[in-house]
Structures are given as C-alpha cells and as structure tokens.
Amino acid sequence: MLADTVRPFLAEQASVSHMRALRDADDRTGFSPELWKRFAELGLTGVLMDEVDGGLGLGHVEAGIVLEEIGRNLTPSPFLETAVGAVTTLKGGSATQRQAWLPRVLAGEAVGALAVDETARHRPERIGLHAERVGNGFRLLGEKRFVTYGHVANFLIVAARTAGSEHEPLGITLFLVESNVANLTAEADRLADASLAARVKFGGVQVSRDAVIGEIDLGFGILTATLSALRAGVSAELVGVGSHALAMTVGYLKQRKQFGRLIGSFQALQHRAAHLYAEMEVARAAVLKAQQLLDGKDERADQAVMVAKAMSGMASALAVQEGIQMHGGIGMTDEYDIGLYMKRQRVLAELFGDADYHANFLAKLAGY
C-alpha cells in the first residue's frame, strides 16, 4: 500500500547520500525542488488533504508512514511543514485561503511553514509577537525563530498576539502571511544536522483582515490542532531515525570482530541492544496510538501525541547514542552515517517541544 510506494521511492531517490550531496554543495534551499515535485506526483503532498480539495483524504497514520521513511533516509523535505502542518492549519482556513494555497501545495509548487517559537525552547503558550490593528487590517511586529524551511516558504502561518498578555491562550490570532511582503525578512542558519531554520523578522508587516485564519483572538484552537499534527509527524520521523540507527548498530554487531569474536556475541552488548529494541518498540506503539486517536478525532488524542513525542524523543536519543558508542571510533567519523542520525535526532527532539516539555505539560493536565 502506501508504504510499498514510499519505501522504495525514498530509498532510491533520497537516501542519505542525497542529503550529503545537498550538504556538501552548501545548498541553501535545504531540499531538492525536483524531489518535492516527485512527492507531488505520487500524491504525497495531499496525503492529509480532503478529497474535495484534490488530496488523498488519508490520515495521520499514513502521513506517519511517509515521515518514518523520511527519518530512515534522513531525507531533507518540507513535507512535515507543508503537507502536515500547513494543510492541517488550512482545514480551519477560509475558502479563499484554501483555494489560493491548497492547489499549489498539492502540485508541489508551494511550501508553507509554521512560525510559532519566539524563545530558544518551545513555548507556544507564550506568544508575544504583536499584531496591531491598522485600518481594516493588521501590522505585525516581532520575531520568530526555529522556523524550519521558513527562508524558502511561500507562505507562513504566524501565531501572533491580538489581545491579552503573553501567557494567555485567548488573544492569539493565526495569520497566513505571504513571504514576499514588505518588511519581512527570513535569515536562515544551518543547524547541527545540516538542515536550515530561519529567524523571521516582522518589521511592521501589513496584512489585510483576509489573512486571519479562523477567528480573531481565537487562534489557539487551530494552533493546538496544527501542533498536534506536527508533533505526531515528528514522532514518526524520530521512530524512523531511531529504527535506522538501531538497524545499523545491530548490523555492525554482527560483522565487527574483536578479541577473535563477533562483538555481537558479547552478552553485555546483546543486553544493551535488546533493551534499545524494547524502548523503540514501545515508542513505535505510542506513536501509532497517537496517530490513530488523531484520525479518530478522539478527545484523548492531544495527550497521546505528547506521550508519543516524549517517548519517541527518549527512545531515539538512546538509539543514536548507543549507535555511536557501539560503533566505536568509526562512529565518530563524518564519513560513516551514524553520526548524521545522531545530529538529526537532536534537531527533531527539540522541534515542537522536547520530552521535558511534554512530560511537564502532562503533569499539569493530571493536576500535580
């Protein structure tokens, strides 16, 4: 089914060497537009899009299948930001917004990105970027950071404050901002994993009333739904990254000899590998559970997503760290892939909240 298409497609077109080639050429786009077109041809850009909009009308389980393969191959792609994040937000958008952007997303011609973070650690419940009413529209002032693909996005979804104080969920409004407007700059910096993320400056960006997604002051609901979709997606990508690191490590244990024996026959290493496998299995199940609850529009979905993001973050961190350690010196070389998995895991673990953020949030929900 979907996996049967996506798996060979990414393994052949976008394996780790594809990512290395972009990195080594110092490519500043951060992905291959040709490959993104191929995503569109396969319908993947519309995986979460309703059928009336031309999409596949599938769910988060299916989006997760794509993301797991993206993780396994370290494929640079705006799939998460655009086909998962922006498409989810636009479900709450106006007919005009949908008509303007969904066909272009579907065709692989537009990239959308979410601009939410304002501090180094993810705190979406603290939105300070100011949206001041001017005439019939708004004027945006402030800065967003860690906007992945923000420097090449055709449109940004921006969480801004239209009322209330920084810590209140009420008074947040979502805006759809085209990236070619005046007074908007996006500076990309390369991250540890060679991906690019932007700091986006809003130096008095003028937008009309039509740029509002959903209702003024009531953007928090759509923002939460978007973040849940993105977090479930990142979790699936982390499962891909961790699974591949585990597979590489187990493969290495089966061929590397020391002291005249395959190192995989040492019980000390067997136990660590088996423990890691158990952690990854639990993470995988937690991610699947979250995706299923999201697809079933279950009220427990947001909570399950937080469990999934935290658990997949912890398990994949163990996978890449054990991967480096068990590979020994070769694991420290740039030439060998395992280190790339460790760097990618680090970025994904941070994206849309790390394990601590989600555990803390769950504790608050539980009332302790």
Next chain:
Amino acid sequence: MSDLETFRQTTRAWLEANCPAEMRLPIRSEEDLVWGGRRAVYKEPAQKLWLDRMVAKGWTAPDWPERYGGGGLSPEETKILRNEMGRLGCRSPLSSFGLSTLGPTLLKYGTEEQKQEHLPKLLRGEILWCQGYSEPGAGSDLASLSTRAEDKGDHFLVSGQKIWTSDADKADWIFCLVRTDTSSKHSGISFLLFDMETPGVLTKPIKLISGASPFCETFFDNVKVPKKNLVGALNKGWDVAKYLLGHERESISGFGSGSGQLELGEMAKRTTGTEPDGRLDDPILRARVALFEVRAQAFSAVSERFVDELKHERAHPAQASVIKYFGTELNKQRHELMMDAGGSDALEWESERSRGGANVRAWLRTKANSIEGGTSEVQLNIIAKRILELPGV
C-alpha cells in the same frame, strides 16, 4: 449503525443493568479479587452474583468458543467488552491465572476431551490452577528441569520437586512440566495436568521479604497421573510450555499497574504538599513522576497492540519478552516512586491506616517481577537472539 456499534450499545446496557454497584468500586486489596476454586471465598455476595452473571454470558472468557462455555466473541467484540467494562469501572469477575495462560494453551494443544473437561470449569472459576514449571535447579534455565514422569502403561508416576509454585497451597489442579526422556534437554519434556489432591503431592509455603507470599515449594512422591492428562505429544511439552509462557509473560507484565491505586502525583501531593500554583512542591520528584507517566502510557499502547497481535496470531513469539521485560521493569520503577512519594506513610508495615503496609509490601513484592517468569536478563537474551538474531558465543 454498524454491528460493532450495536454490540457496544447492548453490551453497555447489559453491564449497566447487571454489574452490581459494589463491583464498580476500585480494587483496594487482594480480598477484592475473586479467585474461585473448590474452596472459593467470597468477601461479599455481590462478588458471587457478578461472577455468576458473567459466567452465564460466557464473558469470563469472552473470546473462547461457546461450546466450551466461552462468549464466542470476535477480537473486536472482546476489545469493546473490555473497553466498556473499563469505562464503567467494572471489576474483573474472576482473577484467574489459568484463564489467561492454561485456557489459550488447551484451546491450541488440548484434546477435545481435555477441552470439554477443563475449559468450562476454568471459566466458571470452579477449579483454581497453579503452574509447576520452576525447580530448585531449573529457574530461568527452565529446560534443565528434572522432575521425572515414568511411563507405567496407563499412567505416569511423577516424582520430584517444584519451587516458586504460586498459590500451590490453595490450588486444586496443577499444570506441570516433567521429564519423560533424559537423553535430550528440550525434547524430553512433557506437559501434564493433575489434581493436587492426588496422593503424593505436598506443598509448603515460602515466606518472602514482603512478610507474606503466594509462593510454595511443591513435592511429588510417586504421584499417579492418568495418561489422558498429557497435553500435546509425549516429549513435546516444551512447545506447549513456550506457548503458555508467551501468555504468562504478557499477564505478569501488567501487574499492579491497574485500578484502584492512587495516582502517583496525587499521592505525592498529599504527603509532600503543593506550591501556591498547585504544583507538587518537590520539583525533582514531580519531574521523575512525569517522565515515568510518559513511559507508563507508552507501555500501555504497546501492550494493547501486543494483545491485538496475539489474537490475530500475528505476534512474533519473542515479542512477549519485550512486554515482559519492559512491563516488569516499569512496575518496579512505579513502586520505587510510590515509596518516594509516600514518604514515611509508605513505610508503615502494620497500621490499619496503611492497610497493613499494603504499599511497602507491594513494593517488596515487585522485586520479584523481573525474576519470575524468566528474569529480565533472560528476556534480553531472547530478544537479542530471536528478534535481533545476534550471534551466539
């Protein structure tokens, strides 16, 4: 409306009408569980009433065939029944080790006569079963067991000793691994069923660090077991045993994670107190509890998936080791945290307030979780060899 939705609604209505209010209260102690058996004890009449009603529906074994007294439900229907029971807080009508382990094993390996004789009694809670696996010299290396069964024509003569036999002193029947051929380690084991009242059976309780214990030493001295009580083929008991262990590992892993326990965060708030904003005023403990809860919820997702896969016969047999390993280690962590959260309250051993030291005894008891049913190290060996296919020495 789909058939499953109709089933959900009729099930919900039936449970609401038939599950006594007392049977919807959280489980507070061992006495709240119904074990059945020839010498069954009921703490209150509602326990018996609830068991009888569920037995009549076949719902103590909802997914077993109706001809053996089961409910004949599909895996999807069984899941709905469990969910609806959970939603209403219905207690399990029967806590039976045999139900989750021996039952599925007999369904797969038993003769028609064995199924007819044992399954209905098992699901009605008339016979309490215990398991004769471990021996003093054969714990985690189970296949090195030496309890002998000599072929005497129409019967076997069983002699030897078992250890860690849970509830052997209360059980009516035992399912037991015996050696029928000494020339091969794994292919000389057979799986026998027999009545604990057969002459030659002796049990002795073993007291543990928790001050009590379900465990016994069990001795067999020329116990006469009819041949018809052999399950599976002679000398092929290891296959039967492994199948059963898969079910046992899954059931052990869920120990104590369930209903009626005060949530950890809540417990810590009571003993430690809170900050003005309502947070637990020990930030380190709060963080440890929160990260633990993430793992616990993730584990419940993997257990759920494993049960589904077992029912559809899609599970890798060694996957049970993942569940057993992770679940028991998690349960030990839970009880360590409960001791931390409970503070000095959790240390009381005898007071009524502490329900006779329920917490501290449960904490001690959990230390056996990663030993019984194959130690954590044995589970890791199984995962390494059978799933990851790492090389042998």
